[in-house]
Amino acid sequence: xxxxxxxxxxxxxxxxxxxxxxxxxxxxxxxxxxxxxxxxxxxxxxxxxxxxxxxxxxxxxxxxxxxxxxxxxxxxxxxxxxxxxxxxxxxxxxxxxxxxxxxxxxxxxxxxxxxxxxxxxxxxxxxxxxxxxxxxxxxxxxxxxxxxxxxxxxxxxxxxxxxxxxxxxxxxxxxxxxxxxxxxxxxxxxxxxxxxxxxxxxxxxxxxxxxxxxxxxxxxxxxxxxxxxxxxxxxxxxxxxxxxxxxxxxxxxxxxxxxxxxxxxxxxxxxxxxxxxxxxx
Numbered sequence: 001x002x003x004x005x006x007x008x009x010x011x012x013x014x015x016x017x018x019x020x021x022x023x024x025x026x027x028x029x030x031x032x033x034x035x036x037x038x039x040x041x042x043x044x045x046x047x048x049x050x051x052x053x054x055x056x057x058x059x060x061x062x063x064x065x066x067x068x069x070x071x072x073x074x075x076x077x078x079x080x081x082x083x084x085x086x087x088x089x090x091x092x093x094x095x096x097x098x099x100x101x102x103x104x105x106x107x108x109x110x111x112x113x114x115x116x117x118x119x120x121x122x123x124x125x126x127x128x129x130x131x132x133x134x135x136x137x138x139x140x141x142x143x144x145x146x147x148x149x150x151x152x153x154x155x156x157x158x159x160x161x162x163x164x165x166x167x168x169x170x171x172x173x174x175x176x177x178x179x180x181x182x183x184x185x186x187x188x189x190x191x192x193x194x195x196x197x198x199x200x201x202x203x204x205x206x207x208x209x210x211x212x213x214x215x216x217x218x219x220x221x222x223x224x225x226x227x228x229x230x231x232x233x234x235x236x237x238x239x240x241x242x243x244x245x246x247x248x249x250x251x252x253x254x255x256x257x258x259x260x261x262x263x264x265x266x267x268x269x270x271x272x273x274x275x276x277x278x279x280x281x
Contacts, residue, residue: 011158013110016127019155020059020134021102027055027138028095030147036087040144042255048144049087055137056094057081062130063104066123069114101130117173118166129166132159136253143255151246157191157209159249164189164211164222167279174281182215185271186231188240189213189248209245215271239267254280 036049043051057079064079084093110124118125135155142149171178191209212228213220223231231238241251242264250256251263258265258272265272 010161011154013124013127015155016124016131017102017105019152020105020127020131021098023131023134023138024055024059024094024098024101027052027134027141028091030138030141030145032091034145036090038144040140042140042143048141049090051137051140051144052090052094053083053087055134056090056097057083058133059094059097059101059130062126063101066104066108066114066126069108069112069123071113072115073117118169120165128158128162131155132162132249135159136250136255139250139255151249153245156245156249160189160191160209160211160245160252163249163252164213168219168221170279170281174279176278177281178219180215180220180275180278181217182220182271182274183217184237185215185268186238187213187215187271187275188238189252190240190242191245191248192242213275215274236268237271239265239269239271241265241272252279 031048031052034048036047036052038048040046040048040051046054060081061077061079065074082093084090105127108123108127110122110127112123113121114123114125115121116125116129118129120128135151136159139149139151141147167177189211210228212223212231214223214231241248241258243251243262247256247260247262251258254276256262258269258276
């Protein structure tokens with residue numbers, strides 16, 4: 001598996017820092033006072049307590065990695081969590097961690113070389129990853145409690161990019177990703193408003209965004225603009241999913257179905273079925 005894409009960050013580092021704080025606070029507000037045993041339908045087997053504990057633990061672990069600027073995969077994920085005895089206190093515990101996370105991100109040089117499981121081997125990888133873990137789980141919390149969800153379109157488009165750029169390396173903890181192969185089929189994820197054929201470098205809420213993925217016998221890869229423009233796959237082997245950036249983000253994370261009315265799909269759906277059977281993580 002490979003990528004023709006660079007590991008460039010489309011958004012400023014300060015955007016990620018500020019959005020993490022905002023999204024964490026939104027999550028806390030959603031789960032505060034909710035029965036911790038409430039199921040989370042979009043995370044089968046999880047309760048609101050599990051979801052809240054996961055976000056708080058993950059943010060503290062990421063912060064520990066950033067504080068040490070680790071240069072190799074950590075042997076353990078053990079960090080001092082200070083987890084409350086009562087699940088009722090988990091929202092307050094997550095909230096209490098917001099200043100610490102903000103301080104670590106503020107003190108970190110985003111361009112500092114650092115181990116990361118994804119494509120970008122710099123500290124900024126973890127800020128971007130933390131944001132979308134938090135944002136998607138905020139939506140999970142809203143789905144479990146009946147709250148309406150809204151996503152900033154610029155962040156959502158960046159989240160689509162972050163997911164697809166890093167997916168080839170996700171086989172480290174999602175083995176099925178390594179089995180995602182094909183015979184030259186092309187998948188196009190297109191934001192409403194994007195001009196067809198632009199390639200993977202055009203992202204953003206105004207111009208829209210478009211990401212091309214090709215499935216070959218040895219794996220899959222995300223194509224850059226030039227490779228997308230030169231793609232010679234038969235139209236019969238190309239499947240396009242078009243929708244709003246927020247819907248595309250939730251689709252990639254398995255929170256939506258491509259059969260929902262929010263999406264316009266052209267081309268063979270079997271390629272999408274194969275994609276989603278291998279990319280859940």
